[in-house]
Amino acid sequence: MNGFSFRRFAAVLRKEWIQVRRDPLTLRFIILLPLMQLFLFAYAINTNPKDLPTGVLSADHSNYERRVIAALQESGYYDTRAMKSEAEAERALAEGSVLFVVNIPPNFARSVDRGENPSILMDADASDPTAISYATAALSGLTNVLDRDLPPALKTATPNPAFNFEIHARYNPEQLTVLNTVPGLICVVLMFSTLFLTTLSITRERERGTMENLLAMPLRPMEVMLAKIVPYIVIGYIQVILIIATSALVFHLPIRGSLPLLLLALFFFIASNLVLGLTISTLAASQMQALQLAQFTLLPSFMLSGFMFPFAGMPFWAQWAGEIFPVTHMLRISRGVLLKGNNLAEILPQLWPIALFTLVVTMIGLWFYRETLD
């Protein structure tokens, strides 16, 4: 039965597309599920913690200094206490008895008055980025607290803030930025919503009895597999746009790098999930079993991806296992492009493992795709 035929592939593709369009469940799945998960995760994880213990190490006691400390306190996020020495502050941060250390530099007040725009260094315990993300995000709103007290010459002169906060993320410098859960969240939500799109596709045909006809026709496994994936790539992209737009609007997702580059990388990620779902579908004996298998693969890839726990902190075997799953790599790409402005060359080391995974899983799926009813 000769090789791959584009016409046969197109015929199955058209059939799949019609079915996707007519299935009201799919549509609900496409839009509601990812959004629901996005909000659920975002709020379950970003429990906006307040009154975080904060040490103050001041080298310049002044009105300005007191004003800034008061503002930190009033923001509700910081519970400040004075530190006697750098050593004490360091110890407190290491022990976790404070999450921040505010370093008021020497001559802070004079620098402000001269319009030198000095920086207050904030040492932050970034090992739990979700805990500190809201607090650090609030800092940008505090840089105008001195404006009323500035010398008249400075009041009107520059649009620059009188001073800056410089956040120094400690212990986990990779998780540098505020709200850095959102880039990861995009990947995790996308993984959940795309994997299930194809998980049932073959088992459904088997349980409805339509597989018998599909097998009776002169179709090649590759034609069927591809046609069952392509419509869902479109759907995957609809979800991507939905998720990114929502993240940008609601969660203030920063986009430092190239969005097209991210979308390109997401193509591989979506494909890897769809292929995995389809392969699960060919292996499973029933829809029930397919769903269980999907969950069985989702859980470890979710846990080991570095989304829940910082990757560097995981034991060796867990890191090794985590490297297999596409979501681990997509997480890094997503953070890299969105937060660090990575370019193609920089994400390539993460991209090929996803492509390799997709290829291997496709082979497994094709190998187990039975062309008879035995």
Place this chain on the structure above:
Amino acid sequence: MNDFVIDVHDLRKSFGANIVVNRLNLQVESGEICGFLGANGSGKTTTIRMLCGLLSPDSGSGTCLGFDLMREPHRIRREVGYMTQRFSFYDDLTVAETLEFVASVYLLQDPRGTVAGIISRMELTPYADRLAGQLSGGWKQRLALAACVLHQPKLLLLDEPTAGVDAAARREFWDLIHDMASEGLTVLVSTHYMDEAERCKRIVYLSDGHIVTQGAPDDVRRAANLIVFEASGRGIDEAARALRRAPGVESAAVFGSTLRVAGTDREALSRTIAAHPQLAWQEVEPRLEDVFIHLLAERAA
């Protein structure tokens, strides 16, 4: 080279410990309508699936449309038209979409034109844009038949195509099958209906995966050497009960207002019914059903 369209020997298929088809030999000539009969679970569907390459036999040999059953199942699949027992097209596709899908998968030259042709030939025109899931049983079967003849196969394998279809639709369906056979198509069709069996050139009766009998319906009837007497009138129910265990009687059953008594021993049977002179007895032709029941009883003994 012979001109059998189906020519298989000693086919065997089991699912686990359950032997479903056992040492099955079958030859079907070109242009024949061959009826496949047998109780539920007798192995009709399994045999048909093996013949169209969807199940691989455990052992056996043979050809279907000249292709080797064991080595070239994929070529057989492309050449036969197979209509599944359960409707197995998509409920959420319309009639026209379904047929266009099939036509494209078979790489037909002019899918649109071919589909339009088959729709009008099968008188499906009023339903062309109806979803398959919304069709009644009879029209669904017609759609399935249309789909399996689109690529003009030389052999049709129809698995209970008229199950659950009303009498008039069944008759029309069989008219279509006969039309196709007259154009040279070979048809193997499984059924439970005896009137349909009568319309076959040849019937094959299966039980527990074995062929119990085969041949032209008349030959099958004759070969059984079965004698059947009929009587009607009052008291047939009591008589049936009494006759069931009487000497020479293999079966005694009431159909509406007539009692049919069958057996192979003419003398014993005549003596037995003579003991019921209140009924007006009359010898009649055995029906296929009588023959099958007789053969099953004979096998069991």
